[in-house]
Amino acid sequence: MLDASNHQFDRLPNKPGVGYKPQHFTAITENAGAVEWLEIHAENYMGDGGRPIAQLRHLAERFAFSVHGVGLSIGGEGPLDPDHLARLKHLVGWLNPASFSEHLAWSTHESAFLNDLLPLPYTESTLARVADHIDELQDTVGRQMLLENPSSYLAFEESTLDETEFLREVADRTGCGLLLDVNNVFVSATNLDTDPRSYIDAFPLDLVQEIHLGGHDEDKDDHGAPLLIDSHGREIADPVWALFEYTIRRGGARPTLIEWDNDVPEWPMLEAEAQRAATMLETAIT
Amino acid sequence: MSVTQTPFRVAVLDPDAERPSGLKDGQGRAAGRRFDVYRNNVAVSLSEALEAAFPVIRKLVGEENFKILASAFLRAHPPCTPLMMFYGAEMPEFLGDFGPTRGTGYLSDVARLELALRESYHAADADPVDPTALQALPAEDLMQSTITLAPSVRVIRSEWPVYSIWRYNTEADAPKPVMAAEDVLIARPELDPAPHLLPSGGGTFVAALSDGQLFGAAVEIATNASETFDLGAVLALLIETEAMTKIGD
Numbered sequence: 001m002l003d004a005s006n007h008q009f010d011r012l013p014n015k016p017g018v019g020y021k022p023q024h025f026t027a028i029t030e031n032a033g034a035v036e037w038l039e040i041h042a043e044n045y046m047g048d049g050g051r052p053i054a055q056l057r058h059l060a061e062r063f064a065f066s067v068h069g070v071g072l073s074i075g076g077e078g079p080l081d082p083d084h085l086a087r088l089k090h091l092v093g094w095l096n097p098a099s100f101s102e103h104l105a106w107s108t109h110e111s112a113f114l115n116d117l118l119p120l121p122y123t124e125s126t127l128a129r130v131a132d133h134i135d136e137l138q139d140t141v142g143r144q145m146l147l148e149n150p151s152s153y154l155a156f157e158e159s160t161l162d163e164t165e166f167l168r169e170v171a172d173r174t175g176c177g178l179l180l181d182v183n184n185v186f187v188s189a190t191n192l193d194t195d196p197r198s199y200i201d202a203f204p205l206d207l208v209q210e211i212h213l214g215g216h217d218e219d220k221d222d223h224g225a226p227l228l229i230d231s232h233g234r235e236i237a238d239p240v241w242a243l244f245e246y247t248i249r250r251g252g253a254r255p256t257l258i259e260w261d262n263d264v265p266e267w268p269m270l271e272a273e274a275q276r277a278a279t280m281l282e283t284a285i286t
Numbered sequence: 287m288s289v290t291q292t293p294f295r296v297a298v299l300d301p302d303a304e305r306p307s308g309l310k311d312g313q314g315r316a317a318g319r320r321f322d323v324y325r326n327n328v329a330v331s332l333s334e335a336l337e338a339a340f341p342v343i344r345k346l347v348g349e350e351n352f353k354i355l356a357s358a359f360l361r362a363h364p365p366c367t368p369l370m371m372f373y374g375a376e377m378p379e380f381l382g383d384f385g386p387t388r389g390t391g392y393l394s395d396v397a398r399l400e401l402a403l404r405e406s407y408h409a410a411d412a413d414p415v416d417p418t419a420l421q422a423l424p425a426e427d428l429m430q431s432t433i434t435l436a437p438s439v440r441v442i443r444s445e446w447p448v449y450s451i452w453r454y455n456t457e458a459d460a461p462k463p464v465m466a467a468e469d470v471l472i473a474r475p476e477l478d479p480a481p482h483l484l485p486s487g488g489g490t491f492v493a494a495l496s497d498g499q500l501f502g503a504a505v506e507i508a509t510n511a512s513e514t515f516d517l518g519a520v521l522a523l524l525i526e527t528e529a530m531t532k533i534g535d
Contacts, residue, residue: 043368047408048437051477054411071368077291084368109291112364114298115335116327118291153324154309154317191320193312221311222318229323 009064009098012037012210012255014281016274017066019232019259025055027267032063034275037098039066039257045095046087056095066099066210066257067092071113074133074147075106075120085140092141099210099255101146101179102137104130104167121156122166127173134174146177146209151184151216151230153191163188164202171207178204180254181212182244183236187228196243205251213244213277214259233262236273241280248284256281297321298328299361332360332373339374340400342455343381343393351386358384371408375401392446399452399470399481402440406472406479409438414475414528423533429502433495434532438474441496442481443467443489449481473527482523487515492524 017037020028028035038059045052059065072084092100105117120126138145147170149163161169171178180203189196215234219227236244236258248254258273297303301322309317333356337344344352363376378394378401381387414436423431442448449470450463469489471482484492491508499507508515524530 043370046369047371048410050407050409050411050438050474052408054477073368081367087369106291107368109295111366112295112299113366113368114295114328115331115365115368115370116298116324118294118298118324154311154320157308157310191312219323221320223311223315225311227320227323 009037012064012066012098014253014255016277016281017064017255017257018270018274019068019257019261020059021260021264022052022055023264024267024270025059028059029062033271034278035271037064037066037255039068039259042067042069042088042091043071045091060095064099065095065097066101066255067095067097069100069102070117071107071115072102072133072137073106073108073113074102074137075104075118075126075130076108076133077106077129078109080133080136081108085137088137089141092143099146100141100143101148101210103148103150104170105150117150119150119152119154119156122159122161122163124160127161127166127169131170131173134170134176138174138176144175144177146179147171148179148181148212149184149203150188151181151191151228152188153227153229155192162202164199164204168204168207171204177209178207179210179212180205180208180247181214182247183212183214183216183240183259184230186237186240186243187216187230190226190228197246200243200247200250205247208251208254211244211247211254211256212259213240213256213273214261216240231262232259234260236276241276244277245280245284248281253281253284298324299364301325301329329357329360332365333357335365335370335373336360336377339404340377340397342400342452343377343397345455346390346393346396346451347387355381355384355387371404377401392444392448392451395442395444395446395448396451398444399442399448399472402442402472403479403481406438406440406474407477409436409474412436412438412531415530415533417525420525420530420533428533429500429505431501431534432498433501433504433530435492435496436473436529436531438472438479439492439496439529440472441484441489441492442470442472443493444469449483452481471523471527471529473524473529475528480527482527484523485516485519487512488520488523491515491517491520492529 013036015036018035020038103117185199186196213236214232217229217231221227256277293306305321336356365373378397381393445467447463447466447468449468453460469484471484487508490511494504494507
C-alpha cells in the first residue's frame with residue numbers, strides 16, 4: 001500500500017480550502033485556482049479501497065488535507081465506539097493529514113447512529129464527559145484534534161456554562177485545538193437572540209487552527225422569529241462574510257474552509273467563494 | 287431538569303413522539319418546532335442515503351412510494367454505524383416484509399444486487415491473475431488449486447430475472463425482462479463495479495470457488511447442479527472481469 005505520509009504538508013496554510021467532492025476531481029487536478037487545501041469527511045473514506053481511496057491518495061500528493069469526522073459522537077452519553085475510533089486511527093495514520101477535527105455534538109445513542117450533529121447541554125458533567133472522550137480520541141489517534149463549535153436551534157434549560165467557556169475549558173483540559181465555524185456562530189446567535197460579535201470576542205481565538213464558512217437556509221419558529229438552518233447548500237451569506245472579516249481582523253488569518261455539501265455547485269462557483277475568502281485573508285494580519 | 291439522550295433519540299426518529307422537555311428558545315420559551323429541525327435533518331439525510339443506495343428500487347416503486355418506504359425503513363432500521371456508504375443492509379428483508387412491497391418478490395433481490403454493487407465499489411483493491419499464467423498452468427494442477435476471488439467480487443443468485451430487471455432500469459436500450467432465474471457476477475476491473483449475467487451453473491461454480499472448494503470440485507458441483515454448465519464461458523467471464531486474484535494457496 002502506498003504510504004502518503006512522507007509528504008510535506010505538516011499544517012494547513014492560512015488560505016482557503018474546500019470540502020472535497022468527487023465530482024470536482026478533474027477540475028481540481030487541472031486548476032484548483034484559489035483553493036490551496038482540501039477537507040474530507042472521515043466517514044466517506046473508511047471503505048477498504050476503490051475509487052474514493054484512489055482519488056484521495058492521488059490528491060494527497062498535491063494538497064494538504066484536513067480530516068473532519070462527522071460521526072464519532074464526542075458529546076454522546078455512552079462510550080465512544082471502539083470500532084469507529086480504530087477506523088479514525090487507521091485513516092489518520094495512513095493519510096497523515098495536516099489537520100484532524102470533530103464536532104461538539106452527539107450522533108450515536110443506544111447503537112443508533114442518527115447522521116446529524118445533535119446538541120448537548122453545557123454543564124460541569126457534560127464538560128467532564130466531552131473532555132474524557134477527547135482524551136481517549138487523542139490518545140488513540142496519537143495526535144491533537146480540533147473541536148468545532150456547533151450550530152444551535154435551541155438551548156437547554158439545564159445549561160450552566162456559555163458555549164465559549166465550555167470550549168475554552170475543554171481545550172484547557174485536553175490540549176485540543178479549536179475549529180471556529182463562523183457560519184455556526186451566526187446561525188446560533190440569530191436563533192438564540194445573542195450577539196455574534198460578542199461570541200467572537202469571548203472565543204479563545206488563539207486556540208483556533210481552522211475556520212469554517214458555509215451557507216445557511218432561513219425558516220421561522222413557532223413565534224415567527226427567524227430560524228436559520230445550517231444547510232451547507234448555498235453561497236455564504238453576506239453577514240457571515242462580515243463576521244468572518246471581523247474574526248480574522250481580531251485573531252489573524254487562519255486556514256479557512258468553504259463548506260458546500262448539499263446541492264453542490266459546479267467547480268467555478270465553489271472556487272469563486274474560495275477566491276472571496278482568499279481576498280479577505282490576504283488583508284488580515286497573520 | 288436534565289434531558290437525557292434517550293428521549294431525544296426517540297423523538298428525533300419518531301415524528302409522533304412527544305418532543306423532549308427542558309428545551310427552550312433564546313427568550314426562555316419552550317423550543318417547540320425548533321426541535322423539528324433535528325427531526326428533519328435526520329429523516330432527510332437518511333432518506334437521501336437510501337436514495338443514493340437504491341436507485342433502481344426507487345425507479346421500480348416510484349419516487350413518492352420510495353419516500354414512504356424510506357421513511358418506514360429509517361425508523362425500523364436506523365444506521366448502526368456512521369459509515370453511511372453501507373447503510374441499508376437490511377433493505378432486502380425489509381422489502382420482503384413491508385406491506386406494500388411484500389407481493390413483489392423480485393424487489394428484495396434487486397436490493398441485494400444494489401447493495402452488492404456498493405460493497406464492490408468500496409472493497410479493497412487487488413491485482414488480478416495474469417491470464418497467460420492461467421493458460422500455462424497444466425489442467426491437472428488447475429483442478430487441484432483453490433482460486434482466490436477479488437475482494438470486490440460478489441455473486442447474486444436469484445429465482446428472478448434480477449440482472450435483466452436491473453439492466454432494463456439502468457440502460458436505455460436494454461431488452462424487457464422475461465421470467466427466468468438469473469445468477470449475477472459483480473466484479474470491478476479498475477474502479478467501476480458492474481453486474482454480468484452468469485451462464486447456467488455459473489452461480490453455483492463461483493459460489494463454490496468462493497467457499498474455498500478446489501477448482502475441480504467446483505466444476506463437479508456446478509456440473510451436477512446444471513447439465514448445461516459451460517466452464518469455458520464462465521472462465522472467460524472471470525478472466526475478462528479480472529475477478530480472480532490468485533491460483534493456489
